[in-house]
Amino acid sequence: MKQIYFLWLVVLYLSGIHSGILIAQVPKSLDSLEAYVKTYAPTDTNYVKALNRLGDLTSRKKADYSRADSLLRVSEKLALKLDFGLGVTDANIYLGSNYYLTDRPQQALEYLQKAQIMAEKYKLSPRMRAQTITNVGVAYNKLKQYEKAIETHLRSVRLQEQLNIQPRIPTTYEGLGLGLKNMTKPREAIKYFEQALALKVAAKNDYGAAITEHNIGRCYDDLNQEKEAIKHYKTALSYIPGTDYELLRADILGNIGLALRKDKRFQEAKPYLEQGLAIAIKHNNKESISGSYFDLGRFYEEQKDYKQAELYMKKALKLANEREDKVTIAEYTQGLADLYGGMKDFQQAYVYQLERNQRMDSATAIRTSAEVQRMVAKYETEKKEARIQLLQQQAKFNQQETERTRFRTNALLTGAALFLLLGGAVSAWLLNRAKLRRLEEAQQLRKQIAHDLHDEVGSTLSSISMLSGHTDTLLRQNQPESAQKMVQKIYTDARQILESIDEIIWTINPGNDSLQRIALRLQEYAQPLMESKNIKFDFQIDALLEDIPISMEVRRSLYLIGKEAINNLVKYSQATQATVRFEKNDNQLRVLIEDNGQGFDTVQQSGRTGQASMKQRAQAMGGLLEIRSIPKEGTRLILTALLT
Structure with missing residues (x-):
């Protein structure tokens, strides 16, 4: 909207x-x-x-x-x-x-x-x-x-x-x-x-009521409740008499058009979008004009009228550049990248996607790095397909020539032999490359397991060894109560090792290569902790995620981020309600963890409660972690990552 x-x-x-x-x-x-x-x-x-x-x-x-x-x-x-x-x-x-x-x-x-x-x-x-x-x-x-x-x-x-x-x-x-x-x-x-x-x-402030009704409509738009949104937009228009406050009228008209478009009522949507643009142009308000251009561009994109869509989106981007509005420039550049992707013009899509990536800050750029890679892959695939088609056409031409003359037949045979040799060489290279990649993946897996065992198990085993020696000393010194405390600590550490090894084994088990399995494991981990603190707990898993596979590295990062967030929630939030939700939004995974607890100042506590570690893990998996909290108003963590 x-x-x-x-x-x-x-x-x-x-x-x-x-x-x-x-x-x-x-x-x-x-x-x-x-x-x-x-x-x-x-x-x-x-x-x-x-x-x-x-x-x-x-x-x-x-x-x-x-x-x-x-x-x-x-x-x-x-x-x-x-x-x-x-x-x-x-x-x-x-x-x-x-x-x-x-x-x-x-x-x-x-x-x-x-x-x-x-x-x-x-x-x-x-x-x-x-x-x-x-x-x-x-x-x-x-x-x-x-x-x-x-x-x-x-x-x-x-x-x-x-x-x-x-x-x-x-x-x-x-x-x-x-x-x-x-x-x-x-x-x-x-x-x-x-x-x-x-x-x-x-x-009896009609103008103010119009603005507020408009904003309520925009909230329902965000909730994808389009019919409710349109109702509030039209109520907002009823508060504006005659031609007063035309810029406000333009914005409301535009949003009615967008809501109708989202509701697939395209013929109704177009007049509203065009009226909003006409008013914005009349008042020469560049912000409103560029927004109206972009909205019309998206409208024509959905109608498969790509020429008109391209025209309006480029006008919108030009005005955004004149205003030097970085956020809007990034949005419109992404819109053009998506448009060219839908047009199968992957070269232009790649150009705009790169431009979008360069204009974003580093944190947001992480989120779209996978999009750029996918766009590059599409573009390279398109070039390879064109080359293969060219080779096929050439081969067909040579075959026709062979039927005409013996000389050309010999030339074709010679060329075919060279082509086969080249194909064999390329195949061998590809096989070796695939083998090398598998070896690298296996080596990386071994390193990861060794690293995990060293970090999560090695130090604890060393602690158990030291505690065992100290327990013997206490028993010889006839201090049974102190020795009992040491034995209890050894028991706790041993149980922690078992849990760590269980997590490592679970992570590398190919049977757990799905988002649903990760979500269920987090639910099993969170449920008893929530119950111990009398926190009303709601755990939701989007059914669309059931069969989506996921790599070991992403699986591990996702699980550890969720585990750390749940631990912090239980320990520090003083909440009475908590929600964990796994959602699929287009080609993107969205994990939401929120509570109604005491919240905190995100600036002052940015280095505490594992925030830095969680954000690093999110970055490593090509995602983005946002932590939003206000004192006394709860905390919300939103993890987004592309699904490949």
Whole structure:
């Protein structure tokens, strides 16, 4: 679904959160504000309020961002001269909103942070101070710094609760919903969006309600509940009168089109996608235009109209490059790689896949390294097939020539003999290469087993040997109680060795070469541990994974990652509920391990509880491990890897 977030920062002052700016002396409509500013002397605070209001409406309703910027800077300068704290704060909020709408989130964040500082400096109302904190959270969401966004919004919630600010500020809950949605927690996000919606409906804020209904629809899209998503999108449209707020309308129309496309209702989808694009072009919003181009490209790709799909996707990528939006560039480049793959143009697919890989950070690049290799393999196979076809055509031509003349027959025989010799040489080389590969695999297996035995068994056996000697000494010294403790430790270590050897044997047993067997073994390991801590445990295995084979190395890494994660969950989470889920998503394995425990700060504890080891194992198997946790809000581990 479209991920355009310019939609709702501008709702801040439409939600009724700030009553001080709209007093009777200052007009409300655009035309009356224009007349007021031209005729009223710029000497007092009412003029500042009028300029701020005019700048806001000029940005939101007319999309004249340059003039809005000029008006707001004049307002800020006059407010500072008059020492009018509310005016200074408002000017900076609207400047931040203007930068937000023109897709400059870093500058938006700076102005919104400045507004927060001004609200504290001038000791503005508690509601205003809480709102400025919320605005900063909005900017963090736009910058894709979702953990900071959630942390900031929660700080605003705590302030509102502490000072009993009524009614609560809806954009705070909206921001929490967006942060959670973007951290792939759509169900949790819906709860906060519904709180925001109730507040906006109570305040009769139709524009704000439209935005929230739209965001709820996007959450249902993420949950693949398209009919529910479309219902909320259309409700969002009903809140927008006439042609007001056209950029929001464009985004909603686009998402309706995408939801209809996912629901295979292609003829219904196309007009919505085209209407969204037309509005975006009208307002020259490059972010919205590029998103609409890409959506239409994907639409035509599904219709097998590859020429149109290629045209729209390339336009989308060009605009994304102009905006230097790295995340969007990576997404659109991957889209073109997939498109060319579907067109069987593996050379172009390979080129775009490599470009996508180069644009990603190292952690994300790991996830697609296997995709690049597969694309290379397809491309090389295509070249080999072309060569074989060429040889076959040549052989056929030579055979026809042989029937015409004896000389050509002799030449063909000579050529065939040389070809056979060459084929024999190539076959011998391939056989030797295969034999060498098998020897290398066997050698690697031997090294792995030796390494495992040394690490997991050798050190423990040494410990048992030392403890046994110490036990004899204690018995000679007539210290039976201490000796008993040593014997108990020897028993524990011996049992650990047996478990380690059992795991090694299980790992190398070819009978366990399936994802289902790994999942079942993890379930057998986890169940008694969960029961010992009274944790309600839900273990789910996608039926599509039952017969998928998997290599020994991947099997071992996957099992050890799951085992470490379950151990940490049981030991540290203090959870009452836990879930482990194995899923197949297209050609990708997704393993989810989550709990409702106390959570932790992922930055401070990144080097603890085996996180580094688990991520290294995930990298070794060509996958990616994401660890998401918020204090007091549980922990979620997501392991993704390509299925070959």
